[in-house]
Amino acid sequence: MTEKVRTTILLARHGECRGNVEGLFRGRADFPLNERGVRQAGELAEALRPWEPAVVYTSPLLRARATAEAIAAACGAELRVDEGMNNMALGVWEGRRKTEVAKERPDLWRLWMENPEELVVDGAETMRDVMLRSMSSLRAIVAENRGKTVAAVTHRTVIKPLIAGCIGIASPYFWKVHMDTAAYSVLHHDDLHGFSLFALNRTEHLSGFATEWE
Numbered sequence: 001m002t003e004k005v006r007t008t009i010l011l012a013r014h015g016e017c018r019g020n021v022e023g024l025f026r027g028r029a030d031f032p033l034n035e036r037g038v039r040q041a042g043e044l045a046e047a048l049r050p051w052e053p054a055v056v057y058t059s060p061l062l063r064a065r066a067t068a069e070a071i072a073a074a075c076g077a078e079l080r081v082d083e084g085m086n087n088m089a090l091g092v093w094e095g096r097r098k099t100e101v102a103k104e105r106p107d108l109w110r111l112w113m114e115n116p117e118e119l120v121v122d123g124a125e126t127m128r129d130v131m132l133r134s135m136s137s138l139r140a141i142v143a144e145n146r147g148k149t150v151a152a153v154t155h156r157t158v159i160k161p162l163i164a165g166c167i168g169i170a171s172p173y174f175w176k177v178h179m180d181t182a183a184y185s186v187l188h189h190d191d192l193h194g195f196s197l198f199a200l201n202r203t204e205h206l207s208g209f210a211t212e213w214e
Helices: 035-051 062-077 098-104 106-114 127-144 158-167
Strands: 008-011 055-058 078-081 149-154 185-191 193-200
Touching: 008 055, 008 127, 008 158, 035 062, 035 149, 035 185, 062 078, 062 149, 098 106, 127 149, 127 158, 149 158, 149 185, 149 193, 158 185, 158 193
Parallel strands: 008 149, 055 078, 055 149
Antiparallel strands: 008 185, 185 193
């Protein structure tokens, strides 16, 4: 009989940064947390403390790493940078205002809003690229921490394809899953069932945030 050893993954989005507030495509542009983002990181850390994660994995970007550092400090956990959790590379769109992109390339903007899984931008990853490399990292994390609880701090355009890949949501899936800044979701994994989604976009710990839909 297959063992049902459960591994728990606390999948968190970084706190707010200037790129969120100003409506910019972030990608690998390395925005630090803004003032509210720093506060959110602290609130998220306190929310995850009772889960007692053994390790906190993080995207290398400043906004994620600062959020992860707050969690690791609050939980007494080890901190590890994981390139597989890095944000989606957005090529020529990185750091640009979404309103400008929408005006210049209405065809690509419509695809972004309706079916980003099919979007191809110069110098950018595709959603499939992101899903494959983030799932590879997550599987390695689970294998290394079997039976434990861990946290992973990453980005919206990683969390959405990662959850879709883990629980088998068919494309187009991007706009069917929502994740706010400094929110967290909970995945479980065991050898019998694989991944299961236990909680999505938990925000009750936050004293204030601006939800983001585009």
